[in-house]
Amino acid sequence: MDEMKKLVAKEALKFVEDGMVVGLGTGSTTAHFIRLLGKLVMEEELEIYGIPTSYQAKFLAIESGIPVVSLDEVDAIDIAVDGADEVDPNLNLIKGRGAALTMEKIIDYRAGTFIVLVDESKLVDYLGQKMPVPIEVIPSAWRVIAEEIEVFNATAELRMGIKKDGPIVTDNGNFILDAKFERIEDPLDMEIELNNIPGVVENGIFADIADVVLVGTKEGVKKMER
Structure with a gap:
């Protein structure tokens, strides 16, 4: 590899x-x-x-x-x-x-x-087949954003550190949610929809x-x- x-x-x-x-x-x-x-x-x-x-x-x-x-x-x-x-x-x-x-x-x-x-x-044949979508979020809003993501038939988990206690913190000082979708049919539409959620900084659909x-x-x- x-x-x-x-x-x-x-x-x-x-x-x-x-x-x-x-x-x-x-x-x-x-x-x-x-x-x-x-x-x-x-x-x-x-x-x-x-x-x-x-x-x-x-x-x-x-x-x-x-x-x-x-x-x-x-x-x-x-x-x-x-x-x-x-x-x-x-x-x-x-x-x-x-x-x-x-x-x-x-x-x-x-x-x-x-x-x-x-x-x-x-x-992959379609996005979401193997990997969750990373979503960078404002730390104080991560829980409510995770709940809102369920509207898209997805489950979101806060990414935790491996060699540190607590969640991963980005270079921008934010948290990462990993959202698992069954299948992303329209990547561009989903990218826009996720970014429209207040508190979302950016998501990993390109x-x-x-x-x-x-x-x-x-x-x-x-x-x-x-």
Whole structure:
């Protein structure tokens, strides 16, 4: 599985050109990409700037030698490279297992080209088939939001920390609800509906946003385009 992640990370480098501003995603697959991009920047002496989607991505970018800038320091983002937890046949995504979904969506949405890196286990027939939808919420409202999500025939649980007591806290200081749906028939509509709930900051459905999905398989890298 790790070799598949490295394969797609290497393939994503082909989209990078000198002078680009690159959105840097969060997670194990994009971590490979960030390290490879840093190596490319150093060896080729490229002028590349990275906009990280999380503290994890920021620290790794700095460690890898990639100059880091913030969203308000650039006029445009040329490409964004990120992972996903599920990808349906129409390239709709579920993201957010790393609890960085809000900044991921802000950056990925604004990129000229959004490239998604996954292994073949992330391909599904429909969103919600394997994974819950992460929803970032205002901490004081998590319980009432969890109850309201039941309207959509879903159950939501507060994500708890593994190596800490209490709930996971995002980089923005919020909580994460993981909402399990039986099936998401219309991802774009559900994305909008969830974000209309007062107290929801953002949700992990990324509908109609991915341009290219690079899939690592045992045979090599498969390219899917919108």
